[in-house]
């Protein structure tokens with residue numbers, strides 16, 4: 001075996017080891033993707049279950065994704081990193097864009113809410129953290145891509161936003177917003193004592209159609225189209241957050257949720273404005289990418 005092949009094999013062993021140690025493989029056989037002819041297989045049955053949830057309302061819950069014997073470790077790891085969070089202390093509209101005083105006062109673009117949560121950025125999370133090992137794991141990524149019906153997904157090239165811990169101190173909430181990225185993978189790493197539900201409006205907007213009237217109604221307190229989800233520590237969630245406005249309800253006790261950002265292209269980078277607002281800093285990579293604008297005619 002040549003040196004490269006040996007290195008590759010060692011990496012595969014490490015990647016499989018990560019799955020065996022941390023993932024509940026009996027319920028989620030992430031390591032068993034069949035190659036070649038086999039059609040009906042436990043791997044694809046699992047993927048199909050997730051796909052059905054996503055096709056329904058853009059959200060899928062994978063309960064007990066993390067093995068029960070490492071839940072405490074997962075929680076402690078996030079608790080230790082939580083003090084590194086940056087708190088933006090910003091007023092932000094659902095699109096994380098500037099105010100437009102030419103619009104009527106009740107327009108969603110003019111609806112500013114206070115962000116009281118913080119984020120631990122990717123570059124502050126050690127390489128051997130469970131969440132980072134999972135984030136970069138090619139089998140895990142392959143599984144997520146299959147669930148999303150995407151041929152391939154990439155880690156964000158964004159050195160700050162790719163993998164973050166959302167830190168919500170006692171009695172805080174994360175207000176209504178759309179995500180920059182089309183989909184997000186979340187891993188609950190510390191369920192709060194009470195509250196902190198994930199609330200979302202399935203597909204309230206779509207490419208080319210902001211649907212401002214419906215968004216305004218939700219912002220004004222009409223929850224007719226709002227779904228609510230409670231995650232336990234170790235649960236994984238897949239969510240299409242660019243189309244479904246969402247928020248995290250106020251919680252009693254600290255809530256820690258790790259957000260694993262992947263994209264369809266290898267060049268995903270947050271905008272300067274968004275990154276500065278949410279993380280308090282930008283990198284040269286963010287500045288260089290600023291001119292690459294999106295094609296979907298949606299804000300944020």
Ligand SMILES: O=C(O)CCC(=O)C(=O)O
Pocket residue numbers: 166174179186198246247248257259
């Ligand atoms: O913490 C969560 O469950 C979701 C957070 C979120 O929506 C975000 O940070 O964009």
Ligand SMILES: [Fe+2]
Pocket residue numbers: 177178179241246
């Ligand atoms: Fe979000």
